[in-house]
Amino acid sequence: VVAALLSVVFADYYFFSPYRSFGVPTGNDALVITVFLVSAMVISRVSGVHRGTQAKADLLARQLTARAEELQGELEAGQRLTEELEATNEELAATNEQLEAANEYEAQRGHLFTLAASLARAVTPNDVAGIVFREGLAAAGADGGSVGVVVDDPAGERHVTMLHSAGYGEETMAAFQQFPLVPGRPVSDAIISGAPVLIGSLREWEARYPSTYPAVATLGYESFAAVPVMIAGKAVAAISFSFRGPRAFNAGTVAFLETLASVSGQALERARAFDAEHRAHERTSLIVESVTDGFVALDRDMRYTYVNRRAAEMWNRSTDELLGRTPAEVFADVEGIERSPSVVALARVLADRTPAAVEHFSVALRRWIELRAYPSGEGGVVAFFQDITARRRAQDASSFLADASQLLGSSTDYRETLTNLAHAAVPRLGDWCAVDVLRDPGSTQWPPALDRVAVVHQDPAKIALGAELTAAYPTDWTQEGGFPGVIRTGTPFYIPEVTDAMLMAGARDARHLELLRALQFRSIMVVPLTARDRVLGAMTLCMTESGRTYDEADLALAQDLARRAGAAVDAARLLRDAELANAAKTEFLRTISHELRQPINATISFLELWELGVRGPLDDQLRDDLARMQRNQRHLQRLIEDLLSFTRLDAGQLTIGRQAVPMREVLTSLESIMAPQMEAAGLTFEIAACSPDLELVGDQGRVVQIGVNLLTNALRATAAGGRVRIECARDGDATVIVVSDTGVGIPADRLDHIFSPFTQLGRALNAPKEGAGLGLAISRGLAEVMGGSLTATSAVGIGSTFVLRLPAAEQAVTRR
Known part of the structure; x- marks a missing residue:
């Protein structure tokens, strides 16, 4: 419609007059418009049909093109799919190979796991x-x-x-x-x-x-x-x-x-490595098990990780009871086990990592043990235990008996000696020690009279309890055994372990049982003090609060000690009796010497008056008889003087001077006294010259007395034609006087006896010798009182030599 209208306007403007201008529309114009309108509509329809057809064609073309493209795409997709399928097949094949490899790997891994697990065992x-x-x-x-x-x-x-x-x-x-x-x-x-x-x-x-x-x-x-x-x-x-x-x-x-x-x-x-370690462990175990010592190993927590057979035997426990446990757990029934020296030493080794050793009495084992502990490589400790009870007992016994012997010989007062011995026995031989001595061992009185000379315990309170027990419940002397049996028969009484049942059976009443329990008796020994097959008393030893007990070795030691103590008591009593007898003898000798001295002196005086002719003239025969009487009187006088000197020496009443004594004066005196006698006996008497400055310190008269005794002894021992010699010299801080002879000599087995009182060699009733046998005893006594000595050497058939040593003048030591 628009195109038709535009066409009418265009045609009117260009083809109809007035040209190029718009005029008033006419009917022609309407016709033209209609023609144009119809034409336009036809054209428009045709154009529309053409456009539709073209559009359909284009659409179809496009659809075909799209389909072709789709087909091409599908073709390409098919090609790609084929390629993908081929790739997938390859992937599947590879996957299958991988799966097979994976399955093989899994199987191999499983076998490796199984292998590893098996190898671990x-x-x-x-x-x-x-x-x-x-x-x-x-x-x-x-x-x-x-x-x-x-x-x-x-x-x-x-x-x-x-x-x-x-x-x-x-x-x-x-x-x-x-x-x-x-x-x-x-x-x-x-x-x-x-x-x-x-x-x-x-x-x-x-x-x-x-x-x-x-x-x-x-x-x-x-x-x-x-x-x-x-x-x-x-x-x-x-x-x-x-x-x-x-x-x-x-x-x-x-x-x-x-x-x-x-x-x-x-x-x-x-x-x-394990096999080598196992073999080494077996060798070590074999060595450790073969040794006589106990061996243990403990970890850093002080738990037993190894215990050899010997250690288990010592502790009276099985290995299973020990392994994995500490000493405190094993010995939980022992009071204060953590303070035991062994446990303390083990703890010190664990802390300091240095070896330690200790000896002590183990309350847990009731034995003496020696522990040697060393740090181990795992932070623990290894230790050797040795039962040293036998060795320690032998050492203690030897040491104690040596000490006891010294104590027993330290005094002649046996009461003091036994008291000291009882103190030495506690706590070495027991916690208690009591010693009782018979007043008269030869008496047959029963019950016997006893003196308790010692009761020792470290706790005074226990001694008080013991005194109460003894006072309230005295010994029942009607018993066959126990303490009465020891005194009666001399057989030891020994209870290795005292039980409460024993206390109950022996208690006389409730208080008696209470006292017995309070004293905590664990083990008892009563051993007799004997000497010369006689019972002199008894020693009682008891173990109480220490927990120790006695055995046969302790009993043997106690018996040995008691025998020594008995011998000491017997010797002390014998010595006392001997001293009394000796005092009586000395008093008798002193008295008789004084009583004889007066008549002898009077006799000598009368003989001197006869010699002077107061009683009238004397012919030769009378003078000869008078000389013999004077010699015998002088001999008797010397005997009496010897007796007096001996008694004074023995009583410690002899007066000794102390001054410098020139040796030349001593020799001069001896020459004047002894030379005539030597000449009369047909002996050669030699006096060796000595230094004029030689001096000694002592009593000059007593030195001359000793010299006379020695020379007289030589004169008696030497036959006519023999020789007697005296010489002196300085020897260090002493002055030495030597008297030698060529006499008969002294047998070696008699040489130690010649200085004993009243001893003479060869004395017999059919061959009496002059003298009382006191000369050498007095001479040695005088030498010792003056701070010197007198010794002798001799050979039978050759002669004897006596050596007197006295302090030199400048070396004198003041003596009473």
Whole structure:
């Protein structure tokens, strides 16, 4: 419509007059408009139809083009799908291979896990070899295989010895049971090179190892693998696998075999170390078990980790009761076990890491033990225990008996001695010690009269309880045994362990039982004091609060001690009696000497008056008789003087002067006294010259007396024609006077007796000798009082020599 209207306007403007201008519309114009309108409509319809057809054609073309494009796309998609399918197939194939590899890996890993678990339980190299062979064969899927170890023989050559094998005939297994480690065999090459040897087919077998190819082919195997087992970079064994078909050994398989060999090597090294440790432990255990000492090992928490048989026996407990427990737990019933010297020493070693040693009496064991403890490498401690009871008892007994002997010999007062002995016995021999002595051992009175000379305990309160017990409940002397039995028969009374039942049975009433329990008696010994087959008393020893008990060795020691104490008591009593007798004898000698001295002096005076002629003239015969009487009187006077000197010496009442004495004066006096007698006896009397300055310190008269005694003794012992010699000299801080003779001599067994009072050699009733046998005894006594000594040497048939040593003048020591 618009196009028609525009066309009418255009035609009117250009084709109808007035041209190029718009005029008033006319009917023609309407006709024209209608014609144009119809034409326009027709044209428009035609154009519309054309456009529709064209549009349809275009649409169809587009649809065809799109379809073609779709088809092309589908074609390309089909091509891509084909490619994808091919790729998928390849992926599936690869996946299958991976799955197979994964399954194989999982199977191998499972076998490795099984192998590792089994190897963890293996403790010996043979166990490891067996597990590796069994699990390795299954893991590799092999049809045959072997495990061999390298062995060095004494000649220095190396061999491979098969420990396990399977899948081969007996003949082959016997032939290859052991073979030299030389190149040319796959197993040997794997060990020598330290790398796996892999053979995938028979052709490869023939090419690489032609010498073994026929045997392999005969057995029906085609492929083979040998891997070395390494320890510290050195091949010590090899694992081999045989397969009946060809086999491609990929990297995974090789890695598996190497892993298998590595795990096996670690297990073998561990097993060897364990085996070596086990053998060392067995050797150590054998040594430790064979020793007589107890041996234990404790960890850092002081728990027992090892206890040998001897230690378990010492502690009277089984090993199971000890292992894993501490000493405090094992000995929980022992009070104060944590303060035991052994436990303290073990704790000190754990803390300081330094060795320690201790000896002590173990209350837990009731024995003396010696502990030697050393730190161990695991932070713990090892210790040796030795039962030293026998040794300690022997040492203590020896030491105690030595001390006791010294005590028993220290005083002649046996009461004081026994008291000291009782104090020494506590606590070494017991917690209690009491000593009772019979007043008169020879009396038959019953009950006997006793004196308790000592009661010793370290606790005064216990002594008070003991006194109350003794006062309230005195000894029942009607008993056959116990203390009365010891006094009556001299047989020891011994109770190794006192039980409460014993106390109850022996208690006379409730208070008696209360006192017995309060004293805590654990063990008792009562031993007799004896001497010369007589009972002199008894010693009572008791163990109480210390917890110790007596045994047969203690009883033997107590009896030995009691015998020594009895001997000391007997000796003290004998000495007392002897001293009384000696005092009586001395008093008698002193009295008789004084009584004889007066008439003898009077007789001498009368004889002197006769000699002077007061009573008238004397003829030669009378003068000769008078001289004999005077000699006998002088001899008797000397005897009396000797008796008086001896009694004064023995009583300690002799007066001794102390001054410098010139030796020349002493020798001059001796010469004047003894020279005539020597000449009369037909003896040669020699006086050696001495230094004019030589002096001694003493009593000059007593020195001359000693010299006279010695020279007189020499004169009596020497026959006519013999020689007597006296000499003097300085010897250090002493002045020495030596008197020697050529007389009969003194037998060696009598030399020690010549200085005893009233002793003379060769004295007999049919051959009396002059003197009372006091001269040498008095001479030695005088020498000792003056601070010197008198000794003698002699040889029968040759003569005797007496040596008097007295202090030199400047070396004098003041003496009373």
